[in-house]
Amino acid sequence: MSDNTETKSANSATACVKLGRSQQSALRSRLFRHLDGFPIAPTMVALKTRGVLDLFSKGGTVSLDDITSQCQGNEGYLQVALRLLCSQGWLVQDINPIKDTVRYTTTNRTAAAFEATKAYEGSIGYLEVAANMHHYLFGGAAVNPQQELALMLERHSEYWGMISGDDLETNIVQKQVLIHLEGMILAPVLVALGMNGALLHCSHDSLIITTDSLSSHPGRAQVVLDMFSQFDLGRMIPKGSLLSEKGLFFVQRAAAYGVTVSYLPMFQKIEELLFGNPRVIWDTHLNGYESHVDRKMNVWGSGGAHQNYFRKVDEVIEDIFNRPIDQQPSGIADMGCGDGSLLAHIFDVIWHKTKRAGLLEQYPLFIIGSDYNQAAIEVAKENLSKADIWANVIFGDIGDPTQFATHLKDEYNLLAHDLLNVRSFLDHNRQYEPPTCVEVGRMSRSSGAFAYRGQRINNNVLEQNLVDHFRKWAPLVGKFGLLVLELHTIPPKLAALNIGRTNVTAYDGTHGYSDQYIVEQEVFLSAAKEAGLTPDNRFQARYPDSDLATVTVNLLHAA
Numbered sequence: 001m002s003d004n005t006e007t008k009s010a011n012s013a014t015a016c017v018k019l020g021r022s023q024q025s026a027l028r029s030r031l032f033r034h035l036d037g038f039p040i041a042p043t044m045v046a047l048k049t050r051g052v053l054d055l056f057s058k059g060g061t062v063s064l065d066d067i068t069s070q071c072q073g074n075e076g077y078l079q080v081a082l083r084l085l086c087s088q089g090w091l092v093q094d095i096n097p098i099k100d101t102v103r104y105t106t107t108n109r110t111a112a113a114f115e116a117t118k119a120y121e122g123s124i125g126y127l128e129v130a131a132n133m134h135h136y137l138f139g140g141a142a143v144n145p146q147q148e149l150a151l152m153l154e155r156h157s158e159y160w161g162m163i164s165g166d167d168l169e170t171n172i173v174q175k176q177v178l179i180h181l182e183g184m185i186l187a188p189v190l191v192a193l194g195m196n197g198a199l200l201h202c203s204h205d206s207l208i209i210t211t212d213s214l215s216s217h218p219g220r221a222q223v224v225l226d227m228f229s230q231f232d233l234g235r236m237i238p239k240g241s242l243l244s245e246k247g248l249f250f251v252q253r254a255a256a257y258g259v260t261v262s263y264l265p266m267f268q269k270i271e272e273l274l275f276g277n278p279r280v281i282w283d284t285h286l287n288g289y290e291s292h293v294d295r296k297m298n299v300w301g302s303g304g305a306h307q308n309y310f311r312k313v314d315e316v317i318e319d320i321f322n323r324p325i326d327q328q329p330s331g332i333a334d335m336g337c338g339d340g341s342l343l344a345h346i347f348d349v350i351w352h353k354t355k356r357a358g359l360l361e362q363y364p365l366f367i368i369g370s371d372y373n374q375a376a377i378e379v380a381k382e383n384l385s386k387a388d389i390w391a392n393v394i395f396g397d398i399g400d401p402t403q404f405a406t407h408l409k410d411e412y413n414l415l416a417h418d419l420l421n422v423r424s425f426l427d428h429n430r431q432y433e434p435p436t437c438v439e440v441g442r443m444s445r446s447s448g449a450f451a452y453r454g455q456r457i458n459n460n461v462l463e464q465n466l467v468d469h470f471r472k473w474a475p476l477v478g479k480f481g482l483l484v485l486e487l488h489t490i491p492p493k494l495a496a497l498n499i500g501r502t503n504v505t506a507y508d509g510t511h512g513y514s515d516q517y518i519v520e521q522e523v524f525l526s527a528a529k530e531a532g533l534t535p536d537n538r539f540q541a542r543y544p545d546s547d548l549a550t551v552t553v554n555l556l557h558a559a
Contacts, residue, residue, distance in 0.1 A: 018204065019245050027249045029500030033176070034183020035260045036499070038267055039509020040088060041120040041180060042127065043081045046271035048117045052078075056091075056106050056114070064102040064456075074278045076451025080512035081274060083449040087505045088113070088176070089496035097443050100458055112173040119177050122155045123184055130188035131264035131294070137189075137215040137224070138196050146223045152185045153223075153230055176499070186231060186250070187257035188264070189224055194254030195300055202243065202251050209251075210240040258301015260503075263510045266292035273513055278454025281514065289375070292514055299339055306424065309485050310342070312541040312553040313422075314349050316483055319539075320420060321354035328356060329420040329480040331366025333408070335398050336426035340380035343369050344387050346422070366414055370396025370404060398423070399430045401472050417478025424485040427469065428511065428518045432457070435464040446523045447491040449508070452515050462517060463527060470531030477533065477558040487511070488550050489518045502548045521552050532559045 019027070047053050050071050055062050064082070068075040082104055086093040090113040092105045129136065129148040136145040159181065163174045193199050198213040209228075214221035225241050228234040233247030243251065265281075266273075269292070272280045281292035289295070321328055334343045347367065351357045356365065369380050369391055377393050384391045392412065396404045405416040432452045444459035451457060457465075473482065487507060495504050511518050519527075521542060525535060533556040542549035 019249060023245075024249065027246060030179060031183075031250070031253060031256060032503045032506075033179040033500050034187055035257065035503050035506035036088065037180025037183045038187075038260050038263070038506060039084055039270075039513070040505065041123050041184060042267045042270040043084055043274075043509070044113075044117045044120050045124055046274050047081060047085075048114070048121075049271065050275050052082075053114045053117065056104075056110060059106045059110070061094075061103050061105040064104070067104075071275070073275045074273065074451075074454030076449075076454050076456035077273050077278060077513060079449040079456055080451060080508070081270075083447075083492055083512070084505060084509055085113070086492035087495035087508065088499065090114075090173075093447065093492055095447060095459065097458075097460055109169050109173050112167075112170040113177075116173055116177045119155075119159050119181065123152065123181060126152050126184070127264055127268045130184065130261070131268065133188040134192040134195055134297075137192050137217070137220055146220050149185070149189075149223045149227065152181070153227060156181050156185060157230065182231060183257075185227060186233075187261050189227060190251060190254040191257050191261045191297065191301070193224075193251070194258070195297065199251045199254055202248060204248070207234075207243040207248060208237070208240055209234070209243060212240075214240070255301050255303065258297055260301075260506045260510060262294040262298035262301060263292065263514070265294065266510075266513060270513065273454070278451075282453070295375075302425075303341065306341075306485075309424075309541075309543065309551060309553055310345055312539065313342075313346070313483065313485070314353070316539050316555050317346055317349045318353050320480065321350050321356040325356075325359060325363055328363075329478075330363075330418045331368060331414065331420070333368040333370070333404075333416065333419045333421050335370050335396050335404065335421065335423045336429075337369035337371050337380050337393065338376050338424075340369055340383040340387075340391070340393070342422065342424050343367055343380075343391060344384060344389060347387075347389050366412065366419070367391040368408065368412075368414070368419065369393040372397055397431070398426055399433065399469070399472075401476050405476055415478075416476040418480075419478075420480045420483065421473075421477060422483040425487050427466075427484065427486055427524075429516050430469055432465065432515060432517070433468075435461060435468050438464045444523070445526075446489075446519050447493075448489050448517070448519055449512055450517055451512065463519070463523065466517070466519065466524070466527040467530050470528050470533055474532045474558050477556065479557075481536065482533065482556040484552075484554050484556060486524060486552055486554075487518050488521045488524060488552060490520060490548060490550065494547065498548055502550065504548075504550055507550060521549055524552070525554070528554075528556055533557065534559055 052067055052071050055067060064079055068078055079102060082091060083093055085091045089107060090110050092107060094103045126148050129145045159178055211221045214224045225236055228241045228247060229236060232244060233250060234241035234243040269280050332346055337343055371377050380393045394407060408414040408416055438460055442460045442464060444463040446459045446463060450462045489508055490504050495502055507518060536555040536557060539555040541553040543551040
């Protein structure tokens with residue numbers, strides 16, 4: 001039998017077996033745990049190195065104030081770090097908004113988790129390789145990741161052999177850590193392959209990944225094949241790897257890792273953020289480009305996920321642009337338009353599914369995109385032009401809606417409140433401005449950890465900041481509303497009870513360390529209502545549709 005015949009036979013046989021619902025659920029849980037490892041590993045190592053974990057050696061409760069003073073850390077980022085451990089079930093956080101104190105108490109898994117930190121220590125040197133995996137596999141990078149990747153695989157195998165079944169809680173923690181390490185190895189490779197187009201063909205009818213598609217360097221391709229084999233994602237065949245159903249599940253979801261992996265440059269600097277220069281990721285911007293995140297990878301990773309939420313956006317667009325023409329907005333303004341994909345999607349819905357499409361000559365649709373990032377502005381202009389969509393793309397700061405409205409009036413004779421204002425995953429990324437005053441009696445219900453350049457932001461203050469932010473926008477909302485897609489956190493106690501059912505630990509790590517302010521969905525809507533913006537119940541959606549929701553869609557109207 002020839003290699004080709006053998007491959008076809010194996011491929012056909014494997015394709016007949018599809019994963020059941022429970023198997024898919026288990027693998028989805030594993031994917032979420034993979035993501036958890038990226039913020040957890042460098043955080044645990046940094047906390048151990050600087051003696052923070054030692055403060056809990058006798059059990060009991062330790063305050064954030066004591067940790068900060070004894071270990072000479074940056075309080076804001078230390079709170080972010082310790083809250084991450086709470087979300088994994090390794091500590092319990094207690095915030096007292098009246099006394100403005102934060103305390104942490106050990107759990108029955110603390111000792112095992114802190115002991116397991118040694119397993120993470122070997123991964124820190126790998127972070128730089130992981131962050132540049134795409135260049136190593138497909139670029140001209142002289143550094144060969146083969147040795148580091150092979151070493152990580154070896155360490156993972158060794159740690160698997162160390163797992164003990166003697167104590168249930170210890171066993172749970174050890175497996176938790178093992179899956180974190182597995183994700184740190186696997187995810188950067190899958191993202192590199194996905195961004196290079198090597199996985200586009202993968203389906204139940206095409207389970208073979210060839211050696212040539214894995215890397216432009218044969219030796220580096222081999223270590224990827226070894227990884228597939230070690231994690232039961234595929235088995236080696238003469239010209240590559242034959243994916244298992246488990247392997248197909250993960251390669252088809254490579255983009256789900258993209259956003260978290262894009263923050264690897266920042267994760268390399270966690271110890272410095274916690275105990276050194278809290279501005280390190282902001283002071284080292286190169287030629288105006290962000291140094292803490294691979295923005296191209298970030299956009300690639302977020303693209304697939306956002307499509308799920310666009311379905312609810314479609315309902316809003318169809319409703320508004322199928323109304324009588326005198327009840328429709330004169331256009332759309334997308335603050336933080338990024339690459340222009342949301343604007344393009346909205347225009348496509350209007351063109352194909354609304355009455356406005358037939359009235360565009362008589363009633364032109366003004367399309368405005370704005371972004372704080374000049375590179376994004378240029379990309380959006382190019383993408384919208386290629387899509388044959390007339391649009392103006394301008395500079396805009398979500399924290400300065402007055403300037404935005406003035407620009408619209410002066411340059412285009414447009415009134416902001418005559419437009420449908422939209423934005424996706426931007427409000428949490430506003431530039432922090434301390435409120436001039438915090439209203440008497442404010443008592444934040446948020447469990448979040450918030451910082452600005454290492455300084456802790458009291459939760460009452462952060463909530464006031466959010467209310468003030470919405471108040472700036474309320475006059476611009478007008479009768480058509482503000483369509484908002486937003487990211488949220490959940491309480492760490494809830495996260496700890498649902499490990500593998502939420503990716504909130506990854507979100508809290510990527511956003512907390514980079515001065516982004518994700519709050520619980522209830523806190524977000526409460527702040528909006530306090531500012532005079534109320535949600536239209538017809539178009540509310542949350543993902544997932546439970547208390548674990550980390551994404552919401554709302555159409556907010558001014559009261």
